[in-house]
Amino acid sequence: MRKLKTLIMATAAASTFATAALAERGSDGNLNIAYWQAVSILNPYLSGGTKDIEASSLILDPLANYRPDGSMEPALATEIPTIENGGVSEDLKSITWKLRDDVVWSDGTPFTAADVVFSANYCLHPEGGCNAASNFADVESVEAVDDHTVKINFSVAKPFPYGPFVGATAPVIQEAQFKDCMGAKAPECTDANFGPIGTGPFVVDEFRANDVVTYKANENYRDPAQPAFATVVLKGGGDSASTTRSVLETGEFDYAWNVQVEPEVLAQMQAAGNGEIIAAFGTSVERLMVNLTNPDPALGDKRSTVEGGPHPFLSDKAVRQALSMAIDRDILVEVGYGPNGQVTCNVLPAPEIYASTANDACKTQDIEGANKLLDEAGWMPGPDGIREKDGVRLSILYQTSTNSVRQGTQALVKQMWQEIGVETELRNIDAGVFFGGDQSSPDTFQKFFADIEMYTNNFDGTDPEAYMGNWVCSEIPSPANQWIGNNMPRFCSEEYDALSKEMGKTASIEKRAELAKKMNDMLMQEYVMIPLIHRGRVSAKSNALGNVTLNPWDSELAFAEEWTRVE
Amino acid sequence: MLNYTLRRLLFAIPTLLVISFIIFVILDLAPGDPTGQLPLTIPAEVRAQIRESLGVGEPIHIAYFKWLRGFFVYEPLYWLDQMGLTIGDPADRARIISYATRGPVFDLILERIPQTLWVVGLSYVFGILIALPIGVISAYKQYSWFDQLGTFISMVGFSVPTFFTGLLMIVIFSVQLGWFPSVYDTTLEVNSWESFIKQVKQMVMPVAVLALYNASQISRFMRASMLDNLTQDYVRTARAKGMSEKVVVLTHVLRNSLIPVVTVIALGVPTIFSGAIITEQIFRVNGLGQLLIIGIQGSDFPLVQTLTFIFAILIVLFNLIADVIYGILDPRIRYD
């Protein structure tokens, strides 16, 4: 009976999936995946970390996934709702998803809008401790318009309404299985949490918490040709070096997650020729923040605030630009990051549609140009080679958190700046203090009692609106707001604030991209932030594994149904 | 002896309660946050909600009482349920739940016992089987080349850390020669000759690494104990009686020398259950040791508390067993 059904479905789907139907479901045998953090639970809403969410992404599907290029692709929905297709309301306060009507759960029961509504309520339950709650922020209600239409209402206008049910962090779970597991009862449903029924390409065969998950192909998966693998073993434990070795050197595994191995060791492992390193770059950028206000201790309470007045030399754009030009970012990548990093000239380096190309000049070091710029601006080398003007010396206090890679970068940058006559004093602060919000400590990154500071920031998902909103005037940290705020450079521009406001009202992706690029370019060309390294996600894959693209926007395993065995 | 054992068991109860409370207080004071491994993009208020749903931050006496009740009342009742002996309402079993897996801690522990016993336990057995003859021969032929070699190997086994020997074995036998898998498959079911061979293959390296370590310790004890006894007068007596060397060494010396060694071996048994954290990690055996480490890393306090307490029980128990064995083996010792 089931065979017949599969057959009918296969025929029905054959026309829509003509390109994908090259392989046969389960024809490629077993897939071995190694995670150095073991999986603890397969319910992503109760998970304790990325590894759990990714392991469950093989079982559960959201309405749409992010492709490796950052674009959205419908999974359980028929299309991505937009204003153009009427899926998103004009006032940006609701989104209506049309669901596929041919999807069944792995237990054979049909998937309906009720399951989606249930999933939202499950996560929104105040006692449930759902970790995807921020995906559902501002959700007022979720209603099933009909069996295959779901409408999500927001309490505020949401130009980017794709938080709920897009990406592996917020998938759809089955109402029938979880209906008795709401709120405080959530942890009691061990069987459901360890073996959720899903619509994804695989179903759980056996789960040993904190150890290993074995999956087998979901016979009811919506694409009859997928997944290519009949079974998957996701083994946890060990450390990053050992999981990487098991792919690159011993060839026991096909895929190793999150490679964190020193560049030279990695090169050695790669030499065995069993596999390769794949990298994907999300939004993490290691950058220098330039303090536009005066951090002089003599200012007392007004230190590093707008009231304290502009910085004695960093308020000169020529100096800021020269500092950026003097840096050889290639060397920083090579020494500290290897495949984990690449040179960038933007604080908003991805997704592709948001990435500006207007600032690419910074990719090559230009000592000569920097020197010329400073000469023209009147900063002349003093007797000790350090440039000065009107009694102000170019002497920088450069702080960051304690971390061997960061201290290496600091030392290199100091040398580079020496070449343009800039003196640098290095300082590193324990990460707990530096990033901790302790009001009484003078060493937090918000207080910024230094001239330059370095750290990494990023944003979740693909939408940069909130991230780009970090540098509006109102985000400047000061004693008045208990130093809470993300605008470390204390950059303030009416034009920028206007752009940010406009983005909050714009729904069209293209227009939003345009705005975001503009904002990024503005920050870059004012040199209030000096981006250094675009930091990526790195995994290892065996040569015998095909059709794998590392996905920085969603679960790495979000498209595992497309993976194949190649000889 | 029976009285003594019973008395010791009774005394063990308050000791263990105090231990459990100390563990609880230490874990409570320890920094750590079960939401610490969540991605940084999850905001603070969501984290607070998660912590609340887990019951983190309850007053310590309430949390301790709940745990005690879970450990001593609900868990035993649950297992009785499983055996078909239901007392009270089986739906009302507030078992100890792990923060990370949201599953009962005891189920996790039970799942780990087979591989831990197979790998760590077997390595202990092999370690002993190797160590005893080496210790005996080394002592009997003190300063011979065999003794020197044995001393050298046990020094190596004792001083070279298992993460090094483990890695070395992986590089040689997995990477270079490809004889054995470097990753232990905990889901392998032994039901045929082939799967048995597979099981043996995946056990070879972790067992060898641990057996070397155990053997080097025990063989030293054995050797020292043999040397102590070999110079005793009763050995000379036995020789003077005209006993053959075999009888002298095996019957007289060995049997007496085994007394302290057996005690050491018995005291070492709890370490089997606490697993070999490093070795399990290297070969991804994922036994009890790895479970404990994951619990610690993820601030999974119910899991850590329960595991450490079980280890405490085992240690107290095997101390008692060692004492009892000592009493049985050595007629000079009487506990009554």
Place this chain on the structure above:
Amino acid sequence: MTKHDQVLVKAQNVKVHFPIHKGIFRRQVGSVKAVDGLSFEIRKGETLGLVGESGCGKSTAGRAMLRLYELTEGQLDFEGVDIAKLNPKELRSVRPRMQMIFQDPQACLNPRMTVGSIIAEPLDEHTNLSTAEKREKVKGLLDAVGMNRDYVNRYPHEFSGGQRQRIGIARALALDPDFIVCDEPIAALDVSIQAQVVNLLQDIQERMGLTYLFISHDLSMVRHIADRVAVMYLGKIVELAEKRDLYKTPKHPYTQALLSAVPVPDPEIEAKREHIVLKGDVPSPANPPKGCNFCTRCPIAIERCRTEEPELRELKKGQFVACHLAE
């Protein structure tokens, strides 16, 4: 004294040297000359006392007599057979005839064996007795040493020192030996028990016609039990004589010094007696002095003593002395 005419044990130039190893490669750098050329005879049925300070090699000599140590040199005849040359198998067949009683009755009994099995063990090895016969024999032996025959199932630690020594004696007697080396059998016992054990030994000797080598540092006890006495100093015999001769007219200055140290049970005489106090320490047996071993402490040593080693010579019938000056 006709019963003492037949020689049972004859030692000729017996040496036991223990090698000293030093350094990384444990090369032999010298040797401890624990026993350095002993020659004497023990006659059937007699008790030869062997006395000396602790560390003089008397225990080693005793053990060497049973070949519990390998001899470095020398010949050791037991009823005319040189046991120093026997292979292990032949040696084991001789073992039942020569036994030993040890100083520490606690240490010499295997703590994990019952009294019965300790005594019976040699019977298993050397006889073909049935279990019942063995049990009878063990009980008989316990009777012989004055112990309750129900003690067979007890362990050694359950007994007092004197009782343990009786067990040790019973054990030694199990195979009906001819020759027993008693290595300070009473040194570890209470004074009140010492006499009992010595009397028991004498008793048994008479009953079973045993020959003893009785090693002790207690001159008065040796005087009580021995027929002849040998005095050892630093691995060598310095004087060997009939008990009466030795105690009355000691010839060697060392013997004289030893005897002068034995208190006399009369305070008045004791107060007037002249004590010879030896100066200095016993030299290391690893590095004995040139010439006479005793020359470093001898009150009457002359130049000759420091260059020439004195022979053990028969000064008068049955009295042998190793001193250049003795007359």
